[in-house]
Amino acid sequence: MPTLTPFEAIGAALAEEMRRDPTVLVFGEGVATKRHDLVDEFGPARVRNTPLAEGIIAGTAAGAAATGLRPVIDLLFAPFLCYAMDELVNSAGKLRFISGGQFAFPLVTLAMTGGGWGVGAQHNHNNEAWFVHSPGLKVLMPSSAADFKGLLKSAIRDDNPVLFFIDLALLHQPGEVPDGEHVVPLGKAKVLRPGSDVTLLSYGKTVHACLAAAEQLAAAGIVAEVIDLRSLKPLDEAAFLTSVHKTGRLLVVHEAARIAGVGAEIAAQVAERAFASLRAPIVRLGGPDAPAAASHPLEQAFAPDAAAIVAAARSLCR
Amino acid sequence: MPTLTPFEAIGAALAEEMRRDPTVLVFGEGVATKRHDLVDEFGPARVRNTPLAEGIIAGTAAGAAATGLRPVIDLLFAPFLCYAMDELVNSAGKLRFISGGQFAFPLVTLAMTGGGWGVGAQHNHNNEAWFVHSPGLKVLMPSSAADFKGLLKSAIRDDNPVLFFIDLALLHQPGEVPDGEHVVPLGKAKVLRPGSDVTLLSYGKTVHACLAAAEQLAAAGIVAEVIDLRSLKPLDEAAFLTSVHKTGRLLVVHEAARIAGVGAEIAAQVAERAFASLRAPIVRLGGPDAPAAASHPLEQAFAPDAAAIVAAARSLCR
């Protein structure tokens, strides 16, 4: 299997989908500069730099999506989505319903997030939960190069607006990507490591912390099941309910702030639908209710690490 | 006690605080037209109509708050907050932290939300959970005329940016408001009806549905405790944990979409911190993952009603 970084996997997914479907196009601030290989292959009409204006980038994508194109837009960093909320939430997310189904919005929005670059809270803010809470949108956040490619291809083919979050710390970490047509369906979590004592549920880079924690827990005789959610909306409820029915214990882990984060939704679902199986409190590990600091040690400490996961899992399994 | 509508209670709170503190001012689209009594008393410099531009309204408020004024801004309807997300989240919410504590942002943002006016999903969208998930912000959503007044006065005096959500259906429902200085602290829930069998936790207009449900449940021999959260951030964790320790059963109710709503945070906290007390699954009743329809029956069906609450509570207490 070839090895690609997520940056390259995204490029490969874009190229393949643009080859397959002439209505796919990509635009954003500097995307034609950053992905000049795509400009070479598909020309400047389908790979466009834009003015620095996230609102009109997203609005243009929504308008184009409703009328025959399949735009992928790069809004760079998740906090910049703040300038595009009307277009993403009020237009792309709602106008299908409002119009009684007259329009569909096949559009993908890319945004980087998370620590790793020391650029502070106006570049680093995991706000994916906002979009999970907004109707009409889908939300993805992969943790492996293969899923970056496979999920992006599915997102481009999906007829709904998809927010595709890129965990910055993963962007240049190489990983194996299956050869040829590799498509990963939306809404399917992945069991990365089966287990029976506790379920470690995560997405994005903290999946890797969960895997490392599972390794350490195994040494302590605790068999953890590790699940990568991948798709935050639609949520693969069956996947985590099944797991909790088996393990009776759930630890949800993400970098985003704990308060009202995606982990809260999962914990709440489990507390309702797998209550009888629960053998211990549901624990969430997530970022604090604070902006992310630029200072390296503070930035790194924001996201739960393997040690914290091990400690929490051990106390759950006591 | 005098009887005021929340609209009047808001006006009274504004007037009293503007009288008390000359740095308080209010601006927004049409606020000087709508509240001309305030213009008469405080003059056009402190009660301003603005151009139609939510971003600059919120940004101006943030800049003014950091430099000596205490602005209250009226952004009309919650979906319009989409145009002000950068200013509220990235500026007002984060610049205190980013600057290492050099600035504070004493500003209040008013926004109406919820069904009741048949104006559809671009005016009616309960997005309060976004702000609960955003650092540096506080979030209020009162259910009684007295709390509209008392909480708004506290919000104006608070040194942090506060989102003050106005449930549209309550705006013109009169209620008693204590005479004189009436201040309700942020972060304190209110037990409206004590009970022992099940906790009904809510905020905004569904509090009234919970009270009606509690009445019906009492007839069926189920003694429900009804708690009005009032403050969504800071959350009064002690209030709901104490209640669940007593009742062992929790039903969280709000009009906002269930998925990743404020109810999820509460359910998750209870599933972690009151697990041993729980005698039944935690149930959330909330709106569907859909935009709100304009059509009256659909709009009304969006929010959980007393019948749904009674049914859910009965099945919990079975």
Added chain:
Amino acid sequence: MKPKSQIVDETTLLEQMLLVRAYEEAIVAGSVAGKVPGTCTSVGQEAAGVGVVSALAGDDLILTNHRSAAHLLARGADPGRLLAEVMGRRDGYCKGKSGSLHISVRELGVMLTSTIVGGELSLATGVALSQKMLGRPGIVACFFGDGAACEGVFHESLNLASVWQLPILYICENNQWQAFVHRRETMKGEHISERAAPYGIDGATVDGNDVLAVRSAALAAAEGVRSSGRPFLLETWTYRSRGHFEPDDQAYVDPAEHAAWLARDPIARSRQRLVDSGRLPPEEAAALERRVRERIVAALAFADASPFPALDEMTTDVYA
């Protein structure tokens, strides 16, 4: 091919304006009676909407906003289905889910209506990009208010349309009001059309209460957009005679300004001109008015007979 819209005569335009007026008056009466939800009417602005729409070709696309009755009706929307939508009924163009504020009628090319002020400006560039990249002939006509021109996205939209050379006819209906605030309070200068130049876009202002003037300005503007592939900003200078949203006591309105504009009512002016010139005998004008009123009575009956949507419609049409 000459678009069929170019052979319209003023009597047809008058009929359309009368239809818009009668339709909105029916809504006002219905809302006073508690039978129809309140809306944003375009009473006083009929010429601005009808004149521009009459200048569009059949394959042109329209984006509009909350104050859309003239655009929809002039485009041929059925008043019965519109009223059904306003009343939240199943036979509304959007199945009752929209209500009055964001009615789209895709089959007529009225796309992506948004009640978020500025929403249509953010979407129009995308629709025009589709037209251009997919090689479709129609231009995009984007209606917005003077208030929307205060939103930042107005600037972003014009800038992008210019840089990407998108075929958009921007039409600012400057009706002097931005909800409960007069334009004078929110901007310096009177004319939105002057805001086009910095983006390299041409602009013009036309008397929005003269349907023929609007039509000819719009014909020229649309032709320019069509042949150049570039945007143009046309401002129709008009007045919102009724309140922002029904009901509205308009206590905040200067009576002198209001009266001056009422004296320039676009329907009265057009009718007068037609009658005076002998093109429309008074009894024919009366017959026209009667016919229009009858259509609206029938439309109201249709809408009223339409059922509310089933409750499970609450969650359909959310995802594709």
Added chain:
Amino acid sequence: MKPKSQIVDETTLLEQMLLVRAYEEAIVAGSVAGKVPGTCTSVGQEAAGVGVVSALAGDDLILTNHRSAAHLLARGADPGRLLAEVMGRRDGYCKGKSGSLHISVRELGVMLTSTIVGGELSLATGVALSQKMLGRPGIVACFFGDGAACEGVFHESLNLASVWQLPILYICENNQWQAFVHRRETMKGEHISERAAPYGIDGATVDGNDVLAVRSAALAAAEGVRSSGRPFLLETWTYRSRGHFEPDDQAYVDPAEHAAWLARDPIARSRQRLVDSGRLPPEEAAALERRVRERIVAALAFADASPFPALDEMTTDVYA
């Protein structure tokens, strides 16, 4: 009272520009060595920043963005504390929480720096409103880029500042680049200053690579804002010689354009003028450069000795 800034001579300005250059070169070298995080440098733009700041009075307030070194240093910020901030250390002006992109120094009147492009434009109106309503003397100088002028909030800010008559000196540093995109790709026309007129605001463009020209244009503009209480838009026409963010190979830059601008380097020009006119003997110029470099060496040592913040700083300064 004549603000003390008005008695500055060109040698002082040159020294400030040299300080900015040395400071940023130290960051570049440190980032190559992996010891300092990358930043957005203002190499090539020093005259634009220094010239404007030199024209401000001590009680004027500054809002800036990610490319702020010239504004901060010219205002008197300590390079040691700035470097400590860039390096995420406890003695940084923002306790290491900001890093390079949003450094505010309230004690110097550098307020509310935002790295959200356009953020400073949205905040400046509020700061100016405070100045005006609280009767404080200082005007507000708001620095932003040509890219920021594409964001809608630019338009909203200018419009509000004009309507509310706010004392804001808007300064657009048009450095031809918007991250990895040339201005040419994002707007028609060359000059941001032309975008002021529709809001009833005056604008001017000045050679941003001539520190004296910038200073005198800024003095006039600031004086106008101060006396009229109204906004003004000054564009400084300059060039970002290095990449957007360190490191950046600038592969996307036209070498001819780059070379032409390098030949107009503001520091070389000012130095030359001072030396040629006899106002600064070459050996004094060399001494100046040495002094500046020594200051930066000391600053770097200070920053490097500063510890990282304690981990519990992660959650302080969130709520007041």
